Amino acid sequence: MSGKQVIDFIESLKVPEGPRAGKQVKLAPFQKQFIRGAMAPKVLMGVLSVGRGNGKSTLTAGIALGSLLGVWDDQPRREILVAARTRDQAQIVFQYVAGLTTGLPEEQQEQLTFRRGQRLEIEYGDGHILRCISADPKNALGTSPTLAVMDERGHWPDDKGDALEAALLSGLGKRGGKCLMISTSAANDSHSFSQWLDNPPAGCYVQEHRPAPGIPADDVASIIEANPGAKHGIGSSIAWLVAQAQRSIARGGSALSTFRLYNRNERVSGERRDMLLSVDEWLDCEVSELPPREGACIVGIDLGGSASMSAAVFYWPNTHRLEAIGAFPCNPGLADRGVRDGVRDRYVEMQDRGELLTMGDKVVPAGQFLQAIMTHLDGAAAACFTADRYRQAEFIDAMNAASVRVPVVWRGMGWRDGAEDVERFRKSIFDGEVQSLPSLLLRSAFSDAVTIQDVSGNSKLAKARSAGRIDAAAAAILAVAEGARRKARPIAQSKVPQWA
CATH class of the missing domain: 3.40.50.300 (P-loop containing nucleotide triphosphate hydrolases)
Incomplete structure (x- = not known):
């Protein structure tokens, strides 16, 4: 043959x-x-x-x-x-x-x-x-x-x-x-x-024939990469695919994820779920120069286990500055982990960009990761940490071991707290109150982050794919939502004493 x-x-x-x-x-x-x-x-x-x-x-x-x-x-x-x-x-x-x-x-x-x-x-x-x-x-x-x-x-x-x-x-x-x-x-x-x-x-x-993740849905070069027959008169024309991409972007939600799955040949869930943020919505938050570190910083923390990533996001509500770091255990190495998670050399590239750390052997040590967070703050004042209450005991033990003394706001990731945090986070994004340098760590996390709705329309965070790493997205939601709550609280006005 x-x-x-x-x-x-x-x-x-x-x-x-x-x-x-x-x-x-x-x-x-x-x-x-x-x-x-x-x-x-x-x-x-x-x-x-x-x-x-x-x-x-x-x-x-x-x-x-x-x-x-x-x-x-x-x-x-x-x-x-x-x-x-x-x-x-x-x-x-x-x-x-x-x-x-x-x-x-x-x-x-x-x-x-x-x-x-x-x-x-x-x-x-x-x-x-x-x-x-x-x-x-x-x-x-x-x-x-x-x-x-x-x-x-x-x-x-x-x-x-x-x-x-x-x-x-x-x-x-x-x-x-x-x-x-x-x-x-x-x-x-x-x-x-x-x-x-x-x-x-x-x-x-x-x-x-699959384009790299995190590219806008109407990007012509990546559409052609996923549809190599279009240039040769097979199937849909390039013009039709671009127009369909723009329509799916406008509709968002499952229309966009379905277009990415079937027409762009990407590995995203085609179920009826909404993306936490579209690629374009996050790209609008990226800036070439960050605003200054002014005011107190709120740190959102998502502790990972042996397979998942640990992530921390630093948010300054006064200036809208946002930074992020992640950490994986050393074993297996980032190259092998990237192959296993289906992202090839993305983790290695994150490490080269200074966005991803490695520590520990099979599990990221929580105390060591908290010390890395304090090192990243570099003397900046932390108003609070905000973290998932599911691992509260482990988190407190790690803070004691690392001698970290910062107030902690505990949040749940279910329908009650999670729905509120997701909506506050999205509102801050749409109002232009989040600014970040281009971050492969955050781009990757948001490309895998979807929301599931209950019958009342409440949304909570979920993964678009089983091997997706959305820890940085979860930490960003915690930090930005807490910042939005603090900005919304009225400032107590001191009263001038008056003589009776």
């Missing part, structure tokens, strides 16, 4: 639907690149991640049909399985494969039998079968496929999807078959599809 055989076959077919229906299929360079890499002889697994509407159906259906016809595989009684999330989605793939067959020579078409009943099957010649199934492990029992294509693997349910994946991979081993995963990004880094992309084993070819 060679990539050229696959490319030549697919480009001999005709487009079954859409504006180019009836014309020859023309593969884009990124599609040819994937075919050459994934269909190489020694590659057993090919993984492609690209934005919605970039010809994934053409690749899936074309490769499956060519394998069924034996264009590059002469095994007897070939079995090709195309798995999708639901039966309806499997039927869409089936219809696309059936559409491609109309461009075949008549003698080949006569050997095809279509079954559209309980099973979606195409039989060719002497017992060669192409079957489209839903992501349910029972559908793969007893199979021994020569090719398995997992369509939109990033959106299969975790439990059934992983079980079906295991069943397909074990079946492929019986006949030396090949597996392809073609999908938009999963919503988080812990999903199995994300793990294939981030930690590919030997014999796995990976091609991912």
